[in-house]
Structure formats: C-alpha cells, structure tokens
Amino acid sequence: MDTAMRPPADTQGAQPKGFVAKLLADRHSVPFSIALHLVPGAVIVAVYAFIAAPLVRAMDFPIFLAWAIALAVVLFPLQLFLLWLGKKQTGRCTMKGVVHYRDRPLSRGKVFWLGAACLVWMTVVSLSLTPLDNVVYDWFFTWVDYQGAGPDGTAYLQGYSQELVLTTLLICAPFTGFTLPLLEEYYFRGFLLPRLPQLGKWAPFFNTFFFSVYHFWAPWTVLSKLVFLYPGVWLAWKKQDIRISIAMHPGSALLMTVVGVIALASGAYSM
Numbered sequence: 446m447d448t449a450m451r452p453p454a455d456t457q458g459a460q461p462k463g464f465v466a467k468l469l470a471d472r473h474s475v476p477f478s479i480a481l482h483l484v485p486g487a488v489i490v491a492v493y494a495f496i497a498a499p500l501v502r503a504m505d506f507p508i509f510l511a512w513a514i515a516l517a518v519v520l521f522p523l524q525l526f527l528l529w530l531g532k533k534q535t536g537r538c539t540m541k542g543v544v545h546y547r548d549r550p551l552s553r554g555k556v557f558w559l560g561a562a563c564l565v566w567m568t569v570v571s572l573s574l575t576p577l578d579n580v581v582y583d584w585f586f587t588w589v590d591y592q593g594a595g596p597d598g599t600a601y602l603q604g605y606s607q608e609l610v611l612t613t614l615l616i617c618a619p620f621t622g623f624t625l626p627l628l629e630e631y632y633f634r635g636f637l638l639p640r641l642p643q644l645g646k647w648a649p650f651f652n653t654f655f656f657s658v659y660h661f662w663a664p665w666t667v668l669s670k671l672v673f674l675y676p677g678v679w680l681a682w683k684k685q686d687i688r689i690s691i692a693m694h695p696g697s698a699l700l701m702t703v704v705g706v707i708a709l710a711s712g713a714y715s716m
Contacts (some may be wrong), residue, residue, distance in 0.1 A: 451463075453622075461530075461533045461534060461710060465530065465533050467528060468530060468639065469534055469542075469543065471642070472640055472641070473637070473641065474643055475643075475644075475651075476643075478637060479655060481637055482637060482652075482656060482658070482659055483655060483658060483659055485519055485520070485523060485632070485659065486658070486659035486661045488661060489516055489518075489519045489661070490661050492514075492515040492518045492519060493512060493514075493591075493662070495517035496498075496514075496515070496518070497512070497514040497518070498511045498592070500514070501514070505599060506605075506609065506613055507593075507602045507604075507605050507609065507613045508591075508593050508601050509593070509601035509602050509613060509617065510613050510616065513616075513620055513621050513625075516620070516621070516625050517596070517620055520625050520628040520632075521628070523628065523632055524631065524632070526543060527540055527631065527632065527636060528543075530543045540631065540635070543636060543686070544631050544632075545635055545636075545639035545687075546638075546639060546681055546682075546687035547635065547684050548685070548686075549612045549688070550685055550686055551683065551684055551686045551688070551689075555682060556686060556688045556689060556692065557692075558688050559680055559684075559692075560677075560688060560689050560691070560692025560693060560696065561692065563677035563690070563692060563693035564600045564693050564696040564700065565692070566677075567673045567674065567677055567697040568697045568700060568701065570672060570673040571669065571673045572696070574668075574672060574673065575597075575670035577661065577668060577669050578596035578665050578666050581596075581668060582595060582596045582665035585665065586664055589664070589665075591662060594663075598622060609707060610709060611709045611710060612704050614709065616638075617703050617705065618706060619701065621698065622699050622701075622702030622703070623698060623702075624695075626694045626695040626698045627691060629656075629694070630687060630691050630695065631687075633652060633659075634678065634681050634682075634687050635687050637652060637704055638678070638681070638682055639682075639685075642680060648682060649675065649678045649679040649681075649682040650671075650675065651669070652672055653674050653675045653678045654667075654671060656670075656674070656678075657670035657671055657674065674693075677692075677693035677694065678690055
C-alpha cells in the first residue's frame with residue numbers, strides 16, 4: 446500500500462473483529478457480562494489452589510501471601526489485556542476507549558469529598574458488618590475449607606509469629622494495599638460497568654453484586670460487600686468518574702493496611 450494511503454498510526458486496528466470486537470462493544474449481553482465478572486475469580490482460586498498455596502506452605506508463610514500471589518498472577522495480566530485491547534482499537538497500548546469514566550467530569554474538590562465520604566462509609570460499615578459475615582458463614586459456609594477461611598479478617602494470618610505476620614504484610618502491602626484493588630476498579634468499574642446501558646439504574650447493583658460474588662474465596666461476605674461497596678459504585682456510575690470508586694476501594698484498602706502494619710509494628714495489636 447502506498448504510504449499516503451495508509452491510515453494514521455493511532456487509528457490502525459481501530460475496527461477490531463470477532464471476540465475482540467465483542468469485548469470492546471458499547472454493550473455486553475447480561476450472560477457475557479456475568480462471565481466476564483466471574484471468570485477472573487475462578488482463575489484466582491485455581492491459581493491459589495494449584496500454585497500459590499503449595500508454594501507459600503512450603504515457605505511456611507501465612508496463607509494470606511498465597512491469596513496475594515494468586516490475585517497478582519491474575520490481575521496484572523488482566524490489566525495488560527486491557528492495554529492490549531486498547532492497542533487493537535487505537536494502535537497504541539492505552540486504556541483510552543477501553544476503560545471508561547476516566548474523562549474527569551467532576552472537579553477535584555467534588556471527587557475529594559465524595560471519595561472521602563465513600564472511603565469512610567466502606568471502612569466503617571465493612572467493620573460494622575462483621576457480625577453479619579459471622580452469621581452467614583455459620584449458616585451456609587462452614588464447609589468451605591480454605592486455610593484460614595472464616596469471617597475473621599485476620600484468620601489468614603493467624604498461627605504465625607508476630608514478626609512473620611508483619612513481614613508478610615509488608616511484602617503484600619504495595620499490592621493488596623492499593624495496586625490490586627486499583628486494577629479491580631479499572632476492570633470492574635471502568636471496563637465492565639459502562640457496558641451495561643441496557644440495565645439502566647440497575648447496572649451499579651448488577652456490577653456490585655457480581656463483583657462481590659467474584660470473591661469466591663469469601664462467599665460469606667457477598668451481602669456485606671453489597672452494602673459497603675454499592676454507594677461508591679453507584680456514584681462512579683452516576684457521575685461517570687471512576688476516581689470516586691478508586692478513592693473508596695483502593696483508598697480503604699490502603700488505610701486498613703497502613704493501620705494494621707502500624708498496630709503490629711508498635712505492639713498495639715498482637716496475633
């Protein structure tokens with residue numbers, strides 16, 4: 446083809462076909478969206494069971510590290526996949542056109558106050574709903590036999606020395622404390638949620654519910670997650686600004702991680 450006839454570099458691959466076109470469509474069918482919500486969770490459990498858990502047990506570290514590894518093994522490639530989709534659409538490795546709600550329609554001030562309110566809501570309510578998680582676990586999920594399974598959020602760390610638990614948290618903190626929740630927001634809120642226009646006002650609830658179910662390693666928390674996640678998801682959808690749910694979800698994870706590490710390091714909390 447003559448050079449003058451070639452499309453600009455940033456538009457090459459702008460009309461993907463087949464499965465890629467289905468992924469990049471403005472609308473996902475409900476069954477397709479359910480699969481896209483849940484398949485990563487199933488893969489995380491498989492990576493945990495067959496790779497991460499045996500490795501961490503051999504290292505004699507808290508099993509929490511195995512879940513961190515499993516999440517990283519799945520979510521980092523998933524982020525690369527989103528960038529690859531951007532390349533198929535624009536010719537460049539980008540999330541533009543793939544991950545939505547990133548045009549920053551709200552002022553920084555509004556994002557700050559809405560995000561802060563959602564962060565406080567998620568942190569306080571998630572801790573307050575631990576008794577609900579206890580009831581659901583005792584009634585329906587005592588058969589789940591993951592090591593450390595249970596409604597106690599520290600169960601994945603118990604049975605090890607204070608020093609080893611602190612080391613594990615410090616290793617995991619950059620990932621479970623912010624990066625991995627951020628990647629979840631890009632995928633679930635930026636990629637999947639905007640592609641459910643046919644659900645109208647039910648789209649945020651649908652997204653929150655199946656994101657909660659995606660956590661197959663803690664099914665007893667689905668109800669509580671619906672309560673403490675929904676406001677941030679709804680606001681991100683309503684305002685079309687993913688920064689709100691990022692402030693809520695990764696922000697809360699970072700806050701809880703920092704508080705936990707400081708409490709352990711200072712001796713204010715012991716395992």
